[in-house]
Amino acid sequence: MSRVKEALIGKKSFIGFLTAGDPSIDKTEDFIVEIANAGAAIVEIGIPFSDPIAEGPVVQEANVRALSAPGGCTTDMVFDMVGRASKKVDVPLVLLTYLNPVYKYGYERFCAKCKETGVDGIIIPDLSYEEKGELLEEANKYGIDIISLISTNSGDRINMIAPEATGYIYILPSEDNVAEGELSGKLLETVGRIRKLTDTPVVIEFGANTPEQIARYSDIADGIIIETRIVKLIEKYGADAGKHIYDYVKKMVDSI
């Protein structure tokens, strides 16, 4: 079983997300440690991209901050940093990036570098199921999970995506799970369909932020992720965000 799946299966987890290089690559390393120490099961680290088409405004702006920071933030800088961070934390690390930076880096080289630096999985929002063949072979060779994405409008596509999913299944935010943190029928149906097809853990991304809402979501999911909250703390407190991130993650972990 992959480290990613193992970290999630049979319990309820909180997953942290942050954008690398915001406000600096060294601070990202510190923040990863804070997130892990506060009890997150996995840390997702975004490699900043010029055109993060699937992100909302909060993460988009974090990408801009990271890329325009002094010295910028390159894929190599992220790998170097992750290589250091993975030695300080026990939880699996997952990279979130778009396909072009991976393609340009070279699929084989990227996956080899993931293994070398202690990355366990990658999430690529613009890699559709149909195009997964792009780097599946290389990912398998180095034991890196390509996290499958499912949307509440995926419908029958779940039947082909879920059985092949490794690591965890990431349920994308949509109108059905971003708004008020209420569970929608469509979300429940989507999770229900996935459960019938696979034991791969299900992680839901959504926009809720109160402990009560968290508890509701964690009832049906193995893990939850709130992509914007840690990023917002970094936006607000910059280099001093560490303590705030720890407190926030701790609160979320405790309410699951």
Next chain:
Amino acid sequence: MSKGRYGIHGGQYIPESLMNEVNKLEKAYEHYKNDPDFIRELDQLSREYAGRPSLLYYAEKMTKDLGGAKIYFKREDLNHTGSHKINNVLGQALLAKKMGKTRIIAETGAGQHGVATATAAALLGLECEIYMGKEDTIRQALNVYRMELLGAKVHAVETGTMTLKDAVNECMGEWARRTEDTLYALGSVMGPHPFPMIVRDFQSVISREARAQILEKEGKLPDVVMACVGGGSNAMGMFYEFINDDGVKLIGCEAAGKGIDTNETAATVNTGSLGIFHGMKSYFCQDDYGQIAPVYSISAGLDYPGVGPEHANLHDSGRAEYVPVTDDEAVNAFEYIAKTEGIIAAIESSHAVAHLMKIAPTMSKDQIIICCLSGRGDKDVAAIARYRGVDLHE
């Protein structure tokens, strides 16, 4: 490999939340493109609303002045709304209606696709929202007001470089958020399959007509067919029916901005490299880490860091040639065709005219060039004046 390939290019590299929609669109298109009612309705709209067929105009004065090949212009600038964009938009808007959609959204650069979309939406009774980079809303303020006059809502996109690529980002995001009642009417031969195919098919009317027209006028095929290339829709439309005519040379003219040896360029084929972005594998202007480059051209319509996948393949196979044309050359051509032929051509199309001015004199008098005038240049007059140091604002 997935559907919609042109050689190694194309594909469907998009978020999962859009996959069902593009599949539905493909299915609907495959059905309606053979549906006699759809074909008849689109043909009627093209003729009686958009003004097709467009003229194939013999530019006698330019031919004499340049002293070489015989020059013909395919006058897409004379279409309703002033550019070739209407060809595609009427098709997509009609398709949207047939699919039961009530709302269309679109990106726009220069505003020509936005205006065309707003026009088709007004005619067919669809709600319409246009995404336009904030930078472009300033460069093309008149077109913004024009779209609003037509009943569309215009969103000024303030992310990234605030130009066409960012408008595409926003539009894809909006479509992912709201698929039920909405169709994304993409304006060029780019994006995920089936868009490059659909847009090319709707634009191929340009070469279908031009091929028949030149055979009627000259009794033979042209030696060169040329057009400007941003995403590449007018060029694909202009090339398509000539691709199998081996003797016809195809030339796409890219916006080189301040030159292909500078950072201020949008010449994708000449300066870019292979990448995967906006749903397709193709050539893109980007850095060593795959960050999409902030491209530049005087022309908002060619100011795009990628090129349609079918063009990328025509380049790979050598079937078409892609040449860079600078701002300066395009502005000179803009002025030249105005003074010589009495045609104010779009600054986009003027890129093709500029290259035509280079090659026509090198060709013999019995040779023929057809150049696509993709749009009219009224929208560009103020910007050209400013380029020449005249303090003129709309």
